[in-house]
Amino acid sequence: MATPLSADAFARALRAEGVSVVEHDGWRTHNRNHMGPWGPVNGVMLHHTAGRDSVELCQDGMSGLPGPLCIGVIAKDGTVHLVGYGRTNHAGKGSRAAYEAVRAEGPTPARPGPDALDGNTHFYGFEIENLGDGRDPYPDAQLDAVERIAAAVCRAHGWTPASVIGHKEWTTRKIDPSFSMPGMRDRIAARLQGDPGARPEPRPQRPAEPAAYEPFPGAEFFAPGRESAIVTAMGRRLVAEGCGRYEVGPGPRWTDADRRSYQRWQQKLGYGGADADGIPGPVSWDRLRVPRSG
Template sequence: MATPLSADALVAALKKEGVTVVEHAGWRTHNRNAKGPWGPVNGVMIHHTVTSGTTATVALCYNGRSDLPGPLCHGVIAKDGTVHLVGNGRANHAGAGDPDVLAATIAEKHTLPAPNQQSTDGNTRFYGFECENLGNGKDPWPEAQLTAITKASAAICRAHGWSAASVIGHKEWTNTKIDPVGFTMASLRTRIGTRLASGASPGSPSSGSSGQGTAHQPFPGADWFKKGPKSAIVTAMGRRLTAEGCSAYRSGPGPQWTDADRASYAKWQRKLGYTGTDADGWPGAASWKALRVPASS
């Protein structure tokens, strides 16, 4: 769970990830915020447009239809890989979906439940990208477009400290939709996860990010922390938690795992959107990966 990125932060994150961005007039204040809340946000949703032609597609997603006012997404991803920004704030893209899917996305589960409810407002919770494609299973997905979808999704995940499990398809949100068609969401999440793990971008737009080229400490395992370790890994973790604004330390951090480390890590888990027993302060693989702890020398 996170506060939505500002327009400036979104542009910065996309460009930092190597995305080619076109900002359309008025996009920064173009939204449906008067009709409902925007945020807290929990993920990124991918759609196909059932249209052909970038100019017409962008216009449709900006203006909307008579029965569904625009913006219909935050960004349109064209065949050539350009991301056209058309909205900032609440957008009419996700509609109602399954609360169990939302809970699984927040927890960054690798497997989502089958959607069978339409009781949760997805327009509040998800960034949306509409991807130019006819959605008939025959219209190709150029590599430039798939790369742009990967980069745009990774940019937002990196900015919020999310993993690739925070990216879902519209068809995974509700059983009333089939998009996207032509590639699997599992394959897309694999691409996004590979990109996030590779450190292809210097990190999130925040000053607390670890730098480009930094080797990250592999997850030591949940049981390792419960044994009360004394290690440079604990110190490095504590410094990253402090940099992310999640410190519960009165002194340190130091190499000995303490209750202050656990309290700090619980703050980090809550920052990522975890709740209840999923935010108990014991590190898990997904939240550890998002923290990007530098490898100790």
């Protein structure tokens, strides 16, 4: 729990981490602070825009959702556009369990709990330019910028990578960002062990493999009778992990055998109780790495 950085200290922290920054007019005082508090802050929340050319939208907002919608927009080329600072309309209501995990810098829950807390109060919010359809790539420069931004804020506050979460880990209403948050936290951890401005060695896009893995389709996708090639692909991965509880299949229809198999996967990851109910959540889904089905 911390007092937010001043706008100037925040900008200095980004540049010290090697982030390429564009400061848009008035960003330091453009916020939603009149609607409620910003702070104490506990972490960083990452999103994807679900569209392109999003800087103006994130700065101005839209009908029913005034801007700014984040502090910074991370473009495909790795440039970070600062469009606001303070409370922004990025997180909305989310899980108390996820919030407590961030506060304790512990493991992210397998599934977010009920929406109960205002995340706009407690998180620095960043939007990553991407369609979020599992096919739009995240270039190396963009992922490097995500890593650097999150590391810069963590370094400034003395936080660990456990203080960085995705919107999909905050609420079951969202699926963003469409890359692996555990993989991104691994990258942030590695960066925090080195010098702030160090340039990375070439690396594969480990946390973001949109052509290879299915993005989390949302908990509501896994309803009785759902038919999809994604269900088949998931079942095959569960069998490969030694968690299959199938007498026949797996097949494309979501059944109780799928739920029991996924429950065994959650238990294998160390979850219990309500967190091991057999309904996929974003964290356990990321770790399963279900191949794209089409």
